[in-house]
Every structure is written in structure tokens, then in C-alpha cells.
Amino acid sequence: QSALTQPASVSGSPGQSITISCTGTSSDVGGYNYVSWYQQHPGKAPKLMISNVSNRPSGVSNRFSGSKSDNTASLTISGLQAEDEADYYCGSYTSSNTLVFGGGTKLTVL
Amino acid sequence: EVQLVESGGGLVQPGGSLRLSCAASGFTFSSYGMAWVRQAPGKGLQWVSSISDSGTSTYYADSVKGRFTISRDNSRNTLYLQVDSLRAEDTAVYYCAKVLGLLDPFDPWGQGTLVTVSS
Numbered sequence: 001q002s003a004l005t006q007p008a009s010v011s012g013s014p015g016q017s018i019t020i021s022c023t024g025t026s027s028d029v030g031g032y033n034y035v036s037w038y039q040q041h042p043g044k045a046p047k048l049m050i051s052n053v054s055n056r057p058s059g060v061s062n063r064f065s066g067s068k069s070d071n072t073a074s075l076t077i078s079g080l081q082a083e084d085e086a087d088y089y090c091g092s093y094t095s096s097n098t099l100v101f102g103g104g105t106k107l108t109v110l
Numbered sequence: 111e112v113q114l115v116e117s118g119g120g121l122v123q124p125g126g127s128l129r130l131s132c133a134a135s136g137f138t139f140s141s142y143g144m145a146w147v148r149q150a151p152g153k154g155l156q157w158v159s160s161i162s163d164s165g166t167s168t169y170y171a172d173s174v175k176g177r178f179t180i181s182r183d184n185s186r187n188t189l190y191l192q193v194d195s196l197r198a199e200d201t202a203v204y205y206c207a208k209v210l211g212l213l214d215p216f217d218p219w220g221q222g223t224l225v226t227v228s229s
Contacts, residue, residue, distance in 0.1 A: 089155050
């Protein structure tokens with residue numbers, strides 16, 4: 001199972017919005033509404049930010065939102081804050097009854 | 111508060127074995143699937159294995175199938191990962207996580223335990 005494709009890095013200034021893409025195939029991202037997004041700060045465990053494409057768990061800021069079109073899912077962070085600087089990973093259920101992650105995207109807040 | 115605490119990591123020689131444990135508290139352990147996810151130093155996340163709430167269904171990444179075995183003891187609220195025939199490329203922090211759906215999403219995650227495979 002190949003990893004999902006994410007940009008290696010994205011950046012934005014405080015207050016701006018950024019979008020991180022996550023591209024797969026019809027066997028994973030495109031085939032199911034089971035895409036999740038995780039935030040990981042250095043030296044910390046990942047934290048769930050978005051589940052099932054666009055559901056935001058309790059306690060996660062409404063500045064985080066998710067969407068999907070065909071084989072590409074997206075995470076949008078609006079009103080960027082310094083604390084948003086972290087690595088972000090997408091994950092998707094696959095037709096092989098497995099789970100695949102993206103390679104990760106490093107978000108830099110300028 | 112949900113807590114997941116991994117243990118059992120360490121330095122092991124190639125070809126060796128370890129048993130990782132994940133002690134769960136703060137939720138009804140027997141009602142949720144559980145998973146192991148690993149992260150090699152400086153690399154991204156890699157799903158390793160998942161197990162259903164009852165333990166009757168297990169799932170593995172191709173890279174570990176036949177070498178790793180996931181199991182659980184619902185009476186002890188503990189998840190296990192038996193890792194055998196270890197290779198250098200298995201070196202990683204191993205996280206356990208509570209599964210909210212069939213195979214995902216994972217929430218929360220433990221703090222991880224480091225497995226280093228080296229001679």
C-alpha cells in the first residue's frame with residue numbers, strides 16, 4: 001500500500017488561511033469517507049484534528065476544517081496562529097482493510 | 111480521562127523479539143478497537159496493526175505480517191504487540207491508540223515506546 005501524497009511543507013502568516021492536500025486513489029481516499037487528519041508537535045504524540053473527512057472532535061478549534069473531492073482530501077486551517085506550527089498527517093481506510101497515512105506536511109507559521 | 115501508557119520498548123539485536131504493552135484506563139476498554147502505529151526517527155507515521163474490541167479480528171500492514179502479533183486482554187485493559195524477527199527498519203517509536211471506528215480514526219494516542227533494533 002503506497003503512502004498518500006502530501007506536500008512536504010506549507011507556510012503562512014498569522015491570521016492567514018492555509019490548505020494541506022492529501023492525494024490517494026479510488027481504493028482509499030476516493031472510495032470511502034474515512035479520512036482523518038492528525039497534528040503532531042515535536043516530541044509529542046499525534047492528536048486527532050479531523051475524522052471522517054470533515055468531522056471535528058470536541059475540543060478542536062473550529063479554525064480547522066476538512067473536505068474531500070474525488071481522490072484528494074484537504075485540511076484547511078483559518079486564522080493561523082503560532083501554536084498551529086506542527087506536522088500534519090492524513091490517514092485513510094483502504095479497500096484492503098488496512099490504514100494508510102500520508103508522508104506528512106510541515107506547517108511553518110511565518 | 112482516557113490514558114494509554116505503552117511499555118516494553120528497548121534495544122534488541124536483529125532477529126530478536128520484544129513484547130510491547132499498552133495499559134488503558136478511563137474508558138470501557140472492551141468496547142473499542144485498538145491499534146499500533148509506529149514512527150521511525152525523523153520519519154512519518156506508519157500504521158502497523160489493529161484489533162477489534164473483542165479481539166476476534168486482527169489486521170496487519172504487509173511489512174509486519176507474519177512477524178508481529180497483536181492481541182489484547184480485556185480483563186486487564188491491556189493491548190499487546192509481540193514483535194518477532196526484528197529488522198533494523200523496525201526501529202521506531204511505537205504508539206498505541208484507541209480506535210473510534212472500524213480501523214480509524216485514532217483518538218487518543220499514548221506517549222509511545224521506542225524500539226531500537228541494532229547489533
